Amino acid sequence: MxxxxxxxxxxxxxxxxxxxxxxxxxxxxxxxxxxxxxxxxxxxxxxxxxxxxxxxxxxxxxxxxxxxxxxxxxxxxxxxxxxxxxxxxxxxxxxxxxxxxxxxxxxxxxxxxxxxxxxxxxxxxxxxxxxxxxxxxxxxxxxxxxxxxxxxxxxxxxxxxxxxxxxxxxxxxxxxxxxLSMPARLSADTGVDALTHAIEAYVSRRANPFSDGFALAAMTAIGRNLREVYKDGSNRNAREAMMLAATQAGIAFSNSSVALVHGMSRPIGAHFHIAHGLANAMLFPVVTEFSVTGAEARYADCARALGVAGVEDDDEASAQALVTELRALNEDLAVPTPQSYGIGSDDWDRLIPLMAEQALASGSPANNPVVPDASAIEALYAKIYA
Structure with a gap:
């Protein structure tokens, strides 16, 4: 091939x-x-x-x-x-x-x-x-x-x-x-965007050995430095590592693909004008939990690259450690839910079917380890709201 x-x-x-x-x-x-x-x-x-x-x-x-x-x-x-x-x-x-x-x-x-x-x-x-x-x-x-x-x-x-x-x-x-002058919120949102690129590129059905290397390197750097740039934006070493990781993650997903998180985040951004990286962060733990069974070994590699699992940990435990880490990362970076962001439940519920349709039309969900149908995407949108 x-x-x-x-x-x-x-x-x-x-x-x-x-x-x-x-x-x-x-x-x-x-x-x-x-x-x-x-x-x-x-x-x-x-x-x-x-x-x-x-x-x-x-x-x-x-x-x-x-x-x-x-x-x-x-x-x-x-x-x-x-x-x-x-x-x-x-x-x-x-x-x-x-x-x-x-x-x-x-x-x-x-x-x-x-x-x-x-x-x-x-x-x-x-x-x-x-x-x-x-x-x-x-x-x-x-x-x-x-x-x-x-x-x-x-x-x-x-x-x-x-x-x-x-x-x-x-x-x-x-x-x-x-x-160096990026505020903490922007540092967090863009950093999670880069992490999403890296992980989705690695677990995508279109992943390949070329993109894998860039994706894993990006994950390791982001795991070590994202919380640091959020806490202290003047840390030049952390800023340099995050910048290189963002480019590496870009190379990775450009030559592989993104998957369900991105497919679902674009409609959120379009309809509710939420920054792309922040929309990714809202979705990331729940969508990853939904997807892990389709590529457990690959998600386990991501956990090890992030430093939240070791080589001695089996794949199932490592993949679950990744989901736990993504939840912890959202808490540490003060990522809101759509509800706490200020989106009304009526507006959210009304747009769920359209957002699911638009997510599927983008093609990105088809690259996901577990390929969802519209009803599965609607359920995920409902789950992240609060």
């Missing part, structure tokens, strides 16, 4: 890597870089750091700073106009997953016709795209190394997963120093 592996062509990883952004653009042979970012990155000065790195290398880079959390098809309209006005030949996705996903979508739509919904999963997109250089400022999404972008349909509120090599950044600049 062969495995189809896709990675960014260039990667610069380490402290101060953003200073080499201009060198990366030059190596790609581009001349008209456009930074795609959000208002906070511009206000905080991070966008200026990127712009100066481009200027030092002789580029006159433009800045589009109007990306929004959980980008929508509507939010892409003004971005496409900015790409056209700048005559951009490379896009710099600077920020969290939303900015990088926006850059990926803008790069693709700049060279392809039709609405974004024409390109959602299960379609695999291989068409041309403007090259994207991803510069993450959070340690979680791994979007800098993945073949995916997530865009919400403004008409239906569906959070669309769009996949394929068309959405893989051509380069990634991974500088952990950009995460």
């Amino acid at each position: 062969t495995f189809h592996i896709a990675l960014p062509r260039l990667m610069r990883v380490g402290a101060g890597a953003i200073q080499e952004l201009g060198d990366v653009v030059a190596e790609l042979g581009a001349r008209r870089p456009l930074i795609i970012t959000d208002p906070f990155m511009q206000k905080s000065g991070t966008a200026d750091i990127a712009a100066r790195a481009l200027s030092t290398a002789g580029f006159e880079g433009g800045v589009f700073a109007e990306t929004v959390p959980d980008p929508t098809t509507e939010s892409l309209v003004v971005g496409l106009e900015a790409v056209k006005q700048h005559e951009a030949d490379v896009l710099i996705g600077l920020g969290g997953g939303s900015s990088i996903d926006t850059a990926k979508a803008l790069g693709f739509l700049s060279l392809n016709e039709g609405p974004m919904r024409d390109y959602k999963a299960p379609k695999t997109n291989t068409g041309q795209s403007l090259p994207v250089v991803a510069v993450p400022t959070t340690a979680g999404t791994g979007s800098e190394a993945t073949q995916f972008t997530i865009i919400s349909d403004s008409e239906t509120d569906e959070k669309m997963l769009c996949t394929g090599p068309s959405f893989l950044p051509i380069a990634a600049v991974v500088d952990y120093e950009l995460t």
Whole structure:
């Protein structure tokens, strides 16, 4: 059996890597870089750091700073106009997953016709795209190394997963120093997102030996450092470990897949505007408990990688130790339930059937060790509410 592996062509990883952004653009042979970012990155000065790195290398880079959390098809309209006005030949996705996903979508739509919904999963997109250089400022999404972008349909509120090599950044600049100012809540949510990527990539029905190594390495680093960055965001060693782990987990699931947690979390984010990593965390223990019987040995490996089980522990006990650890992690990171987050039970119950339908339509649940039907997904949504 062969495995189809896709990675960014260039990667610069380490402290101060953003200073080499201009060198990366030059190596790609581009001349008209456009930074795609959000208002906070511009206000905080991070966008200026990127712009100066481009200027030092002789580029006159433009800045589009109007990306929004959980980008929508509507939010892409003004971005496409900015790409056209700048005559951009490379896009710099600077920020969290939303900015990088926006850059990926803008790069693709700049060279392809039709609405974004024409390109959602299960379609695999291989068409041309403007090259994207991803510069993450959070340690979680791994979007800098993945073949995916997530865009919400403004008409239906569906959070669309769009996949394929068309959405893989051509380069990634991974500088952990950009995460040092992340607040505790964001550190927790993005860190759990990375852990979900790693574990789901490892237990997925599409896992392979290449993705396995990255997934296990990411789990080990996250197990040692996630609580630390939540407690003390100034810990540079922990920040560096989490940033590298997020990228490793991104490589893992991009070349394997995510599974039921992600399939169920996207509708929660779309309908209730909950941060993606936080929605994952709400689901993670219950969905893992539901799934362990389908890949007990694999979940046991995850427990050992996290350091909550040893080689002397049998697989059943180790897999259960993983579920226990995920519950403990949620408690330590103050993860709310949908109820304590403020979602009314009537709204939650009313949307459960639609969310289950949208989760199944994404295709991710089909990769799960235990493949659920709609009724099983509805039961899981009901179980996590309170």
